Amino acid sequence: MATVRKVTTQEGTSWKVDYYDPQGRRIKKRFKKKAEAEAYLAKVVTSIKEEKYEGIFEKKKEALVTFDELADKYLESCRFQKSFESFKCKIIPTLRASLGDRQLSQISYLDLETYRNNRKLGVVRTGNHRSDARVNREMAVLKHMLNKAVKWGCWRFPLSSGATA
Numbered sequence: 001m002a003t004v005r006k007v008t009t010q011e012g013t014s015w016k017v018d019y020y021d022p023q024g025r026r027i028k029k030r031f032k033k034k035a036e037a038e039a040y041l042a043k044v045v046t047s048i049k050e051e052k053y054e055g056i057f058e059k060k061k062e063a064l065v066t067f068d069e070l071a072d073k074y075l076e077s078c079r080f081q082k083s084f085e086s087f088k089c090k091i092i093p094t095l096r097a098s099l100g101d102r103q104l105s106q107i108s109y110l111d112l113e114t115y116r117n118n119r120k121l122g123v124v125r126t127g128n129h130r131s132d133a134r135v136n137r138e139m140a141v142l143k144h145m146l147n148k149a150v151k152w153g154c155w156r157f158p159l160s161s162g163a164t165a
Contacts, residue, residue: 002045004037017041022048065154067099067107073152074145091141094119104149112142 002019007030014030015037021027031037071092078084098115099107119135 002041004034004041006034017044019044065104065149067102067104068096070104070145070149070154071096071100073154074148077148087137088141091138094138095142095145104146104154112139115142 002017005016005018007014007016014032015034017027017029017031017037017040019027019041029037029040031040075089075092078088081088095115098118099111102111116135116139119130119138120132122130124130
């Protein structure tokens with residue numbers, strides 16, 4: 001539901017338009033005059049009904065960032081963490097070997113499951129299989145890397161509603 005609300009701050013009065021775009025993201029815009037806000041909202045509602053989004057909604061271009069580029073940025077930003085020298089710097093080469101030159105937008109859940117299963121089936125120096133705890137720690141590092149990619153604007157999660165971003 002799209003709304004126009006009056007907002008009063010120390011700087012003065014403004015009008016806020018609040019709505020959801022076709023991809024499901026919440027959009028908030030402020031205007032100095034109520035008439036401008038209402039005109040903008042009318043334009044938004046009309047474009048949604050007519051399914052003509054070019055003038056109002058701008059699609060974000062997907063950044064073509066590879067996993068290697070993310071790993072470099074991650075290594076640079078996380079090298080001062082307590083667990084870095086003892087664990088993370090040893091895991092990232094393994095992750096690079098498996099996901100290295102792929103774009104972040106093309107890494108699927110199946111790829112992550114395959115990586116996890118291959119690591120579980122791997123044999124360590126003692127001849128035993130890798131422990132579940134070790135694999136879970138590696139997956140936690142990968143999860144942290146992907147969450148950082150979202151925060152840094154390198155990648156966005158795909159929408160679950162089936163809409164394309």
